[in-house]
Amino acid sequence: MKQLLAVLGIVPALAHAQLQAWGDYPALPRQVVTEQTSTLTDPYRFLESLSDTQVRSWMKKQTDFSNTVLARISGRDALLKRLKVLQATEFGTGRLIEVRGMQFFARTTADNRQQLYMRNAATNAERLLLLTEPGQSLGFFTPSLDGSHVAVDIVNTGRQRHSLRIIKTGDASMLKDNLDAIAPDSKEVAWKPDSTAIYYRKAPTKIGADRGAVWQHVLGSKLETDLPLIGSGVSKSRRFTATDAVVIKSSQNSPYLLAEVQHGQSQDRSLYLIKQDQLKGAATAWQRLVSPTDKIKNAWLAGEQLYLLSTKKKSTGAILKLDLKTPQLSAAKEIVPASSDELLDMVVAKNALYIHTAEAGYSKLIKTELDGSKKEELTLPYFGRISELNADIDTDGALFILEAANAAPLSYRALAGGQIRNVEVFRSPQVGFHRIASKNLSITKPGSNKQIALTLLYPQGMELDGKHPLLLTMETGTGLSKLAKFDALRLAWLEQDAVMAIVYVPANENVKQRSANDGLDEFLAAADYLVSEAYTSSAKLVTQQTNPGKRWLAQAISQRPELFAAAQSTALQSEPTGTGKSKKLTTADKARLASSNPYLGLRDGQPYPAALISARFGVADTPIWMSSKFVARLQAATVNKSRPVLFRTDFANAWKADALAEQADNWAFLLWQAGQKGFSLQP
Template structure:
């Protein structure tokens, strides 16, 4: 976008950008709400650490002081954002681009096809059931009918094997808490069954469809519902028609209150496989028993440590197949014959390799009746291969381009499966894959008002601080001149073994239409290059992630894409931590920062809701070395008074019970107090919203419009600064 001079702005009208005269405007420095500083000091391993905003840990629903501060912050933020002339045009363009049909990958059960569809601007996607995989189908569940503002959403769901009943979770205001309901699929009738206080673990029906296994937590105190630790889960079996109080306890571990469980039934109805995790790390324990055993029968141990990942894929007779990182950082497939286990011999020694590890990272595997479909990530790009059940390679599965494929699920007896394909410039299309022929057929392709031919993505590699080679994908309008003045959005995550592969985003598309550049590096801590890449960015090595991100910023500047005043950084959750750490370590490097729902107080994160799951990722203050590492980068504890910080808008939500909003509250108050420069430090605190899942479309559009307007103003895009 050509830079503009002095008293002009650029506004979006339809799909064109036009220049509009404005008068000279100078704004005074913002005055922030008073935030009381307390005298709380904690001592860790002989080190005194002040925590002046400890009072902000109280729930906004129960603390008048916190609620008043939040309201005052939102007033300031709303006035600031609504005062940006371009914001309305940006929201209008976002709304127009967002208005296209979007489909999920369908699943097939007993001849019925289930899929989610959003007509465009519906707040929540609608669940449909159809008789053909490309049919229009009929509405099964429309969550938009559950609330006027669209803040009650559909969570996890599972249909019985005979496709007669559907069990589904219903989530309120973005909370991780779900309530399970059951419906008759043929009539749409709601059954009286209602199961409360579930969060994760999913639903596993029995073969005859008369009940299902699920995981629930103890009921929290009303005032602690969105704050207290989520601990002591247990697996129960629910018989249709019974009250929840009659459900049968199947498994619990009161001696290990922070462990979590997932139970799977083999497709041939022979085995129940129990997988136990102690954190968000993929490494897990494995137990099993026969389906025809009584509900209270004990599970037999297979793997009783957390040294490796063993994700159950299915079975062929007595052989259980697993995806594992055992002796394979990029992962492989192994099988174990449970009918001929040898006592006194390690389970690991008795496993047979089926699909060996390769240089590419094995992301996902589905076991079908006569083949294995394996999805790989090769330098952040999807590749898919089919193997025979003994691991003999069959053929590559063709993809429609360079991008990200997802799906390939199904029952072992299925002869077809489905997948989606997307990239930074192409929205997700849905394909049917014939497993017998290996042929893919396009069944749904969205039509969006975005001319992908005008834009391009390029992958490059840069060198981090310690010499590590890191990939980055840069997307923008074709023909942009590398003049060092392009407004650039650098987005990152770097953690929890999560890979950032290319995907279409209306937000990114709009930003690129505005003349912006989108840059996404694949930082250590993610899963792009397997478990070794993950391990290189966790616990005592977490600083590597921040170094990779800062090096990406330096590379964008050296490649003449942008310069410090034109460079913005953005990330959410663990990515919010990333932005907070980069901001406090290099405040001189960025023109604007957008940390969203971030983990920002690294000394107390484990005391709230899901925080205890992250201990293996971050480490805790209980260990002296881990404490020192956490303190060294914890964004809240590294805000320095008298520092000129770049323009920053911190985003969170009042019902976020995964990364509780106290992280953002404390960090924002500290940053506002410390700010020595003229740049704004804003708090955008969404109401009736959570960590992101289930957020209504209207709220997504409004939030994105606020973010892009904030960047437009603070990167000097309207004034050509």
């Protein structure tokens, strides 16, 4: 047993050294460790037993101890006050859709009610279409193709009940139609071009059986007369799985309807086509155009043409154009070839195609002719993230929202001539971000030619000399979610004469190939770069992890303890899940586990950074015992007694977490450990 523990660097000495000004860590319960020759055993295994009253008691004592220490940090209360002000400030955000010169968008009132507005793009005149009642929220809204109506998903927040209502935009009156059987995960509906009917996904009769089917509802008719069109249970000749979700796409000047099937988490779609005058309810003879093996990620209908985003040849994507008079995918022509930039979205306007691509964590907007010729990159106001790109097939130009890490979302129009103009649908409050500068960096990932996007945020006029606390965080995701986005709460950190660095790491598009270790190499490369280039030092570099199911922060602490002054996590994954504990381990197994398992990689006598670990009950892939074992081991292993290791959990009502108060705790802790003036431990 001793030999096995020595191989893993774990010594079953559970004594806890005294901290300096903040006292002793709560003692671990005494446990008897027995040798189990067929399994990997460690002296902290008993902390996995959440039903054990001694383990629960220890977690409660650790939580109380940590909360007492955090409450003594000066500057924490002022930080919380500022966070509350920033959270209460409204910034432009959400959907923005333009139809026939009318812009539809939502705002939030001071009492947290939502308003749906229609705005005349030519005159800027606004009309309030809907004000939600207390206890309601606005799910989504979809204007009709002529702008005469808008379908609105109203959510009863208490019971999470969805109701699809129809509003006439001319007088803001609500029709009697109340579609309360809409699938709760719906994000849009489709309209018949003459605005007399909508196509919506209806929830299945049995909850969880499947994701429902698309039905047609004629405005003013009874729900009992709605007709099923396509989806689960509609036709025996056309079968769908439980994870398939179907949405309908229509276009003002097109005689066709397109049914797009989303297959679970796969990005590859199936597409079906039908002429609108050939709809026959469940007997509709849909023609299948595309299957998942064709690698089509998106499609846009425009008159007799269909534009397709294909990743068949290259994962970054190309645009195909198909004449629907010959509705065969083999007849499609490639009009925008794939490049090194990832193609994320596209819209079809009267004058051009507007294509949203991404490079090194930032958006680009490309304009081409409708046949893909005369490609031109438009100059955006700043490096940032485009969202809500939309256009009207009968109008020149496109509308979009642009934001950045230090710039709140604003609405812009790409004019026919290529100029970009702020249309001022959303206005950014002057709360301090105009005093924040940004610097966009691109570094090379070690061992490859892959570029890593890194953004620095700092107060204007600050000299980046390495003498200020620097908080390094990581943003990851696929598609739009991996790009730089605005967060007003960041200002509370930056106002402390501190710097923030954000590294952007795309997630693997293939869900099955993703790993909890994804992002570790990029994260460490960014940290090393910031130190080597003197943007910071190991005494000033701190880090924070908020996304669950990832192991990179625990790995960074375990592998590179000298790199950081402090680390904070609200979702620590310190061990692989499902490792198969009954398997006998060979020497190679032990070596592999020690290198890939951050917990097993901890070593006695190392100067580990300060750590504040919060654990939530019920977070997928991040069980509480992972955090408790990692903290117990870290408290015993570190020789850096000036760096506290704190742990708290909401398990068994040990602590009631409040998001803003927790963020104030986290940042006050990190600023204290970075030696920032105004943040110290009070008696």
